[in-house]
Amino acid sequence: MDSQAHYLQQFANAAHARSAEPSWLRARREAALADFQRLGFPSQKLEDWRYTNVREISETPFVLTTPKTVGSLSSASREALQDPSFDRGPRIVFVNGIFSAELSALDSSPKGLRVESLCAAPQRDTERLIEENLGQHLADNLSSFAALNTALFQDGVFVHLARGLVLEHPIQILHLLDTTLSDGESACFSRNLYLLEPDSHATIVETVLNFGDTRFLCNAITEIVVSRGASLKHVVLQRGNATSLHVSATQVRQDAASRFESISILLGGKLARSDLRSLLNAERAECKMRGLYAACQHQLVDQHTFVSHEKPLCTSEGYYKGILADRAHGVFNGRVIVQPHAQKTSSLQSNKNLLLSDGAEIDSKPELIIHADDVKCAHGSTTGSLSEDSLFYLRSRGLSEDEAKNLLTRAFAAEITALLPSEHLRHRTDAWLTEYFAEHFLSDGNSNKKPIGVTS
């Protein structure tokens, strides 16, 4: 296949950069490239990609991004950096997938915490940790994108929390994907590794922002290990645009009595696919996954979650809400597996979708695969549109149709945004949503049918 040949060429081109890497990493990259050659890009015949067509990615000859001077950042990117939530705690910034020391603020890191560029780290004392963990937690069937990422990743974040360390402020990770800096259609492959030693506590906030109007592919793979008694709150805020393509996957491994909580806000993108997987590897682990996805125009958002209960007494919870307008396409797939002997498992999953126009589509597929009998598992999925009664109620109290719709849509989203850990984040997200809804869902009304009984 041509697209495969293109990436083989990219791999060959980057040979020079790899020469400085340790031999184990080079071996892993080569093995992963062979995997990618064997697998190719996923077709819609694969159950995991049933509703998502990746032709736009496989047929575009993306060129890997290269380091750029920060001086050429667009004003929009600069503005994003001014957000007050970035002022506290350690902050690490990547521009088009490449670490920017100038924009990052890592001096304030407390003792026992490492936050650094993954590619800078292997040369130093953390190399052993990285060697032991990098690529070792990915499930076998994590798709060819993971293989391609291992082969080509340029940089990423390495986070390490020492035993018992409790962080006061969240670690801020900012990805600026600014096509005004790159030449033509480009791609970045980023790779992250977060290791939490026993009894440590942290909050990590990842913000991914797209700027510019050239096609841009971002492929990110994150591996997370939450050791015994440790706790991680992982927040992902991703705002795509009409030309952004995102394929990201996060694999978590949880040890005994660990806690992992994910809150994600996925806002648009030409194509945004997110896989979140957790392996509950020991007793009494707890996993919560909650998120919101929204899309409009011809965008596609695809949220996959997967929880594997390997041992008894674990609990998991999944709650995802979707808002789709215009001709947008939303996909939700939540899979829970309870392995044999994983008794006393409790797992609840829920997916709720709001369709704002008739051209929009949602494909929801919650799955339960259960091999143990002493379990309590349930899932639910609903799809509908804004309640006419609620709209009428608000209109009768003097709100315009747009205001009423906006209010109800934000209220639908608020259940998830309210979970965000700080006031700043809630404000920022709420502002995004308001702007996004105002821009796409409302006022222009091109494809929005007026609800019956409501005149504007």
Added chain:
Amino acid sequence: MTKQRDQISGSCATDISAREEDSSHAIKQLTEQEYKYGFVTEIEEDSFAPGLDESVVVRLSEKKREPQWLLDFRIKAFRRWLTMEEPRWAFLRYPTIDYQAASYYSAPKKKKTLQSLDEVDPELIETYNKLGISLEEQKRLQGVAVDAVFDSVSVATTFREELARQGILFCSFSDAVQTYPDLVKKYLGSVVPYSDNFFATLNSAVFSDGSFAYIPKGVRCPMELSTYFRINAANTGQFERTLLIADEGGYVSYLEGCTAPMRDENQLHAAVVELVALDSAHIKYSTVQNWYPGNKKGIGGIYNLVTKRGKAMKNAKISWTQVETGSAITWKYPSCLLVGDNSVGEFYSVAMTNNFQQADTGTKMIHIGKNTSSTIVSKGISAGRSQNSYRGLVSIQQKATGARNYSQCDSLLLGDQCGAHTFPYIEVRNTSSVVEHEASTSKINEEQLFYCQQRGISIENAISLIVNGFCKEVLRELPMEFAVEAQNLLGLQLEGTVG
């Protein structure tokens, strides 16, 4: 005082653990049942040698003196089938089926064409009596018209004349091809096209017989129509084809039951059922499937790979009710194409698996017309080392405004070696529709068991009671005669020592 309390709590603890032991023992006993329909009838059979190629299809068609258009339909399907691959997406593990090993035609040898039930081979009548399907009795007493299909061919149809007086046509598929070729030609393959899927295409090529019914405009069928399927011969596949047409405003309730002898090799059953409900018609289709499930070690049993689908036109209603207790492998998704505005689809299912049985069953509700609605209630019960999956699709097309769906899938696990899985697919493309799905999985509630036992109900009866209660929403949808049979079947799979 303290000592006393210790003693009491101590004895309580023993009680609880004894109770748990009791209940797991009872579950074990209940779930280790024998199949009681496993006998073989010694009867002269007229059958083809094993093997499948185009000449078999031609010979089969010749044997049945079929018209050219039907032969063309078979050949077209057969050629298509050769290009298709067996589907492997279901949550089922079974060895590749050797399609050349089976015989594609087996019929009780008969000397001449039968005129009435009196001429049916007494051995056959005896077989059906053993199954509790007394053709004689049913004819006289119960008012259920039965079409009995033995291996591949229909052997007897009761009440045919009485039904004909109302204009209702009910006969074997082969008869229908000869007697009402226009109706068959018009509707055959109109709901399940010859190219639909691997097993349906195979069936289109080699189907041997089945039932046919036509309800004329505005006629409410006065009795339940029923087909009883029996696989008897070894090494045969059964490929029956059922076509049911309810003309405008017609109503029919149709029952289907099936059994097979115990054999060590797996036998293939790939049927196709097509329902056509024209404007304002109502078809209720009930199945109690009790094919031989294989023995306790998972050897033998029927591979039940069935395509069932109904098409509902304006204001029509199609209702599927199934109780699936048999078969080693079940691959079955009775579906509704809700084409007409205001049409209604329903699916009520109980699937019980035991030992090494595997079931992947569910439904598809395709909403195409406006204001269409569908209800899905699925109850899965797994015991032993079985795997039981619900797989369903609810698709709301863009033009299906005002569509409504409610799905509920519950699974009950008896024992820690079995699996219960749920795979719903929900696709919605318009804003005025409301779709709800919920599913839950758990084991029998210890407190409920305790409550029953405390009131003097034995543990076996308590489990049976709870399981029956769990299935009640579905069982009450069955016609009276079948509901009794279904409850007995569930009991048979569950109860054992308890009379």
